Amino acid sequence: MHHTPPKIAIGSFTVAFLTDGLWRNDGGCMFGVVPRELWKREHPPDEQNRIRLNLTCPLIIKGRDAVLVDTGIGNRLGAVEGKIFDHGEGWLLDHLRALGMEAGDVTHLIVSHLHFDHCGGIVRRRESGVLESSFPNARIFVQKGELAIAKNPRNERLRAAYKAAGEIVAIAERQFEAIDGDTEIVPGVMAVRTGGHTADHQIAAVQDGADSFVHLADIVPTRSHMRGPWNQAYDLDALRSMEEKARYLEQASGSKCWLSFAHDDSIFAARVRKEHGRFEITDRVPVSYAAEA
Template sequence: METLQVGRAELTWLSGGVNFLDGGAMFGVVPKPLWSKKYPQNEKNQVELRTDPILLQIDEKNFIIDSGIGNDKLTSKQLRNFGVMEESSIEHSLKELGLSITDIDGVLMTHLHFDHACGLTKKVDNTYHSVFKDIPIYTSEIEWYEMRNPNIRSVNTYWKMNWEPIQDQVKTFNKELELLDGLKMIHTGGHSDGHSIIIFEDGEETFIHMADIMPTHAHQNKLWALAYDDYPVTSVHQKEKWMEFGYQKQAWYTFYHDAYYRAIQFDETGKKMNELRRVRYTYK
């Protein structure tokens, strides 16, 4: 497991699953000759994407950022359509670190699409139960509302089995939530109406988790929005805002979906200064 230290914060990437999605969908209106130079694709025009939660340890607290693709939640058709080659093994990852689910102090949900939220619940005897029992789960008020009241477009990604068992644990916020000194969740919208990013500042050290308004290193260009984005213009403006903010601070940008990089640090001009690569495996 890869680990990154940023000030008081230590980030460790857990094993949350992998899937392969259509490259055109991941890069929206960007022509393939452009995006394919930045991110590899297979013979089916699919790109490899992780769904790996990040264990964030800070001030003797253990948080998890997003929850992975889960286990035994998707139908055989969904597994095929979403190109799922591996499901979650978060508890095993935690065990390797000498931790268990009961050691987690909070789950930070950037948004609640199935590929981020399926790891919140598990199936037991044909019913669903919370994985993080009695642990607070943080998300924006807008996202939590839409999760329970999806529209004609979002109904395919907000699933009752992912929210009903956890509804007593959910803690919502409006625009911004400071969890600890320097650690904030900030509502951005864009990818979903309630989408949030996570920012940590400690003196001169900063990391920014842009979640799905910058899901991979190849989405650094502020104009490269996903076809999956509900509000792509908002994504573009929010990315522009937080990339400018991060460049000035020479921040680390961390990734949940990137199959090649865990994190990249950029300088004031947006040029890569440092990187944390993911250990690569081959999927057949």
């Protein structure tokens, strides 16, 4: 059932596109002020207004270093939330196994931000119901401000957004390393703070010679969000998201850099070029899990 994740080479790095599976979320939340009539063409909503999304978790490999970016939802959801978001057990560990690896082989984890659909897989629920750390040997890197908010959300909106994070951080606490701004995780791999979606949202960037790759996480969650004003209702600072998005898309269109998105259900990664003022996809790494949905 689980295909081997597709891979691209970035210089001497391999980037494998793992996914924690497909899920559904409210289309209005994903597209904010964009009218439904516009987004529904490429993202048809179900009768509950939910659209199908992916949980993309790139794995950056070189030698013994295995740097996972985000972890999807995992299997910690109860029955009610599982139904709301239409997500099963999660596929991340299956896809790791398809590469001949196991959870203990992941050496570093870059978490873009601590919303449940990015950090949920940091823990696993055992059959007994006990939660444990999924990647026991990994150093987990998150921005200092993000960690602080997760531990102590200051208002109702943040409390709702980070309600899973407190529990998750507590279980894997000894593995977390708070970083402050742009930080090299291993040589050639950076965590870069963008803000926008959350105050301390970060992305992962790989550079080796002329080759580069950036996982934009929730700055550009789907291919449709490449359009400047298409932002999520969840973005705390949509203007910042727009600025960061434009900067990375411009850079990529000039340099053949590969970009990947957190939640697109049909493509993992793309190269882009600017045509008549808008960004068009030139090359793509397609998602081949559609049949399993």
